[in-house]
Amino acid sequence: MTAVIETLLLGAILSGTPVLYATLGEVLGERAGIINLGLEGVMLIGAAVGFVTAVHTENAVLSILAAAAAGALLNMVFAYVVVTRRANQLASGLALMFCGVGLSALLGSPYRGSRIEGLPEIKVPILSDLPIVGQRVFHHDLLVYLVVPVAVLLWWVLFRTRWGLWVRAVGESPTTVYAAGVSPPLVQYQVLLVAGFLGGIAGGHLSLSIAKTWAEWMTAGQGFIAVALVIFSRWHPLRAMVGALVFGGAVAAQLQMQASGVRVSPFLLGMLPYLLSIGVLLMWSKTRRHAAPASLGRVFQGTE
């Protein structure tokens, strides 16, 4: 039984990590009023660039940075279209997704079938010797350890710093921010840069650590899961950790059940994150608690 729990926990943490990075980025973006459906594309470009870098340099840190930079760069295209050109965010997001799908396929195609070492696993001294959990929880790659501090940092930045206040204010009422002397478009650019960075890392973790290979459209909808988890976590970085763990647990449970021959369809389990998100939204609608940023998806028109 402990073996089962161990495997589940390991799987939940590992599969939850990339989704959590992506979700954190999307939380930040949506807090500033921008919904980015193109996260899928950002993750894909991160996965492809990270993998190609790893094949050539065999340097883990460089690969992660390359993945993050690629994601950030692609997200800047999105930022230009939706912030500067004030385009419809949903349509632009879908276009960004298609862009990422195509670019990553082009970049990755010469490397199909290549394999890499993957990110080195780091044992945490002492803790990794703990019985049961030690082996599993404290025996991962760098990105897994970093994701929780990143979530906490994001929470701190959003809710305890001046910049975080501006970000949240842009999401609620950009005209107020403008009146206070801060440029909402500038804040949105900064936010989308960070979100793209995190989305790129998410994709990089997927190709560098989990798959250790490149496959076309390897994110398989995880970008959309991240968008769902943002709603599930009510636009809060710390609750996003719970959401990602639930998603990771669902993935791990699928694998576990298949391995042990339990006849529950992995496809039905795979619906869990989506249905849970809708369910959570339904639950709040009764209590009339609105957590969504007030101007989410709207276009800031300036002050004319």
Add this chain to the structure above:
Amino acid sequence: MSRDSDPPDVIRRMGRAWAAGLARFGVPFGLALAVFAVVLLLAGRNPLRAYVDVFLNTLASGYGFSEVLVRMIPLMLTALAVAVPSRIWLINVGGEGQLYIGALFATWGALTFSGLPAWALLPLVAGMGFLGGGLWAAISGVMRAKGWVSETISTLLMNYVAILLVSFFVFGPWMDPDSANYPQTAQFPRAAQLPAFFDTRVHLGIVLALVMLILFHFVLSRTRWGLEMRAIGGNAEAARRNGIPIERYIVALMFIGGGLAGLAGMGEVSAIQGRLRPSLSPGYGFAGFLVSWLSGGRPVGIVAAAFLLAIIAASGDILQMLHQLPASVVNILMALILFVVLARHDQRRGARR
């Protein structure tokens, strides 16, 4: 009769519409082609040769052109699935899922009533497709009408539930025992397959899609429903005070929109695949959203934009075969066109959610 219908004036207006259409599509298209050429160049390919090959194998060849038309069918229907609800500012991002559920229902109909003759079975299968997609979208419609969940978010999330549901049936209870564990259902009976024209894969769905487009135009411009939809779209509160049942319109338009996407799914399983497979659509539902967006929701625009994106979709295979590029590189071109149009468009139009 007003002076508006004088021939010269009509022609002048049509000319202006064409010029506007050219500016709307031509300039962004050229710009996007130029950027994509740079991408191809960076990938070590000759962009000119690639473009010539694409032209020769889509527009300049009979078979190639028919393959463009094949791809236009689901694109027109999924674009309508977005355009219909958008009349009252509903945003349906769930075309992909509605297409899948339509295909699922259609498959159930085709395999359950396989003994019926074609004249009875085909309408039944098409009806099931419409019903499936419609009900799936109506769930989101009800949740929106009750003020529970925004239809944008729920339709988006339900895409993947739908795709997984199809996988569940195809890998599970509906898997064809004769297909050696290959995930697909049994083949449709001959009577449940939409007939194709001549020797091509262009099927009756193209007529269906065009009829739906005309119907959409007719309902909008000539009926009370169209008028009431315009009223709701213009000012929902005023419409409500005038006794227009907004909630009913929300659910009904989501149902119709989803149903049209469901028809697209029915066309794919019935005419193209002949059976239900998990990889039913290469993102037609999402592309349909973009078609509808490019067209501004107008029927003629939908035909034009669907034609454009269908050419792009078809060029994927050509670039793969003749230039050893992954077929999905054409997604870059599609995205580029959209970015250019999106960036130009909203600047002019001002606020639009």
